[in-house]
Amino acid sequence: MTLTPDYSQWQQRDELDLLHIDAPFGQALIARQGAQLLQYQAHGQSPMLWLSPLSRFQRGKAIRGGIPLCWPWFGAHPNDSSLPQHGIARQLDWTLQQAEVTPQGASLHWQLQDSDASRALWPHPFRLELHMQLGTTLRLTLTMHNLDDRPLTTSHALHSYFPVPQVAQATVDGLDGCSFYSKPDQQSGQQQGPVTIDSLLDRVYLNAPDTLTLHRPGLPALQLRSAGLHSAIVWNPGPGAEPHIPDVGPHWSQMLCVENGNALDNSLTLPIGGSHQLRLEIAEQSVAC
Template identity: 30%
Template sequence: MDLHALPTLTNLSDCVSIVEQENTKIVRVIHEKATAGIALYGGHVISFQPSGKADLIWMSNSAKFDGTTPLRGGIPVCWPWFARIGSPSHGFARTQQWTLVEHRESEAGVIVTLGLTANPETLSIWPYQFSLKLHVAISDTLEVTLEITNEDDRAWHFSGALHTYLNVGDIRQTTTTGMGNEYIDSLQNNQLCQGDDELQLTDTIDRIYTKPEPQIHLHDPVLKRTIQVENTGHNCAVLWNPWSQGAQSMADMNDEGYQTMLCIESTVHAPCISTGITLQPGEQYQLKTHLSATD
């Protein structure tokens, strides 16, 4: 997606404007350090392109921006649960309309904050009061922080993820390190498995790495860069690529789309909806991912 080509609805500052794709409003950031886009639908980062570099974020060319389905690609916010332990899958945050809370800019970059609070639709799915803030710090690097606050008068549990889709030149030539050796394989009845220190994909992957290192590296010889992923607040890292058979089954992914993406997700994993992290009334929690690239 060419963010520069989207029609402008409102100019908020020299660097920040509201643009639109189909029915989705997007916060567009154009700064000397980087260009980025954050959709209000889902609180969803859809692009981060450092100046003079290729985008670190992958978005499907077939993603639907009409507000009827989650966006395919970018950094979906999965909350208040991850995966299919509740309905809808990955929670409701990624299909809610978020609001722009504030934006701040300096020579170093731009920080955009979006917000989401409980509403009749969320309460019909999950009967708790909450507030979410998504802080997106855009500079030479990208830092996305999901700030979760319990606004209820009782404790509740949550899991979730920042489900980052990374842009690569050719998945078959890409190698990943730092994810650790131990993983739960979702394709093998959630068996606990042991893997190698380096991963090069030849087929579908859907793994929950239980002991990731502080930094995961994605080595891309085609785009001639290494993407560094540093997650905090997580208890695992999920790696996912649907491969050819999975891509062909998705209406919002081109058949060849799997060839240029890999998900490395900052995840709070829980086996069921009644487990995960517990927040008492008034307590906060942060889940974060930090992305950078070196030649």
């Protein structure tokens, strides 16, 4: 494993281990818990991800920002509400298997395998491999393996938080015509034109295209290109976040989640011994993916 001390170092923040990368190509902050990329800024670009200034760094508790990985279920567990929202992968420690950080970029291979901690919540053998490539663009590749002796049905998402100067002025392009399920009013609908956000918005779009664009006046647009991910989730908690989501609080208008996943009817079933690979690449629009 090549972790050049010149460019990277582990730090402790409250209860969690964070890997801080500071190299000529850019800066990043990654939590071992969840293999969660928390911050990323390529040289000469603006910060790509939003990390809440009110986020807590507690063992077993989700960190509010960056790109948490929701797996093996997205949202509430389908039939046991005592299980953690968005699955178990974001609250467990991953292993950094291999890492290379050079002046031009970083390549980090993380792995999560079932353990006593995972089986206490979800009694199934599995392996997840997450490859992070940091450079001018950001690329995440996740491979999930079903090691169980029965098929595994999973919903999941790369739950990206993006900074926006004013969420009311942000728009998401690419979902025109897609059908969606709106969680707050439990209604289905069909998107007309770009997605705009004027209050609480929490929608799962089905059969979403591979390319989405987040426009945010005052900051460069971001292009999200994905493979193997067929749902898009757009979430902003609106002003009601203040009492209910204390680690977002008054900052709700400065962030927007545009998540790529496989949820609801896009959930997928891995056969015994089966695998699925998915990829997400995020770039400022002036930079080719």
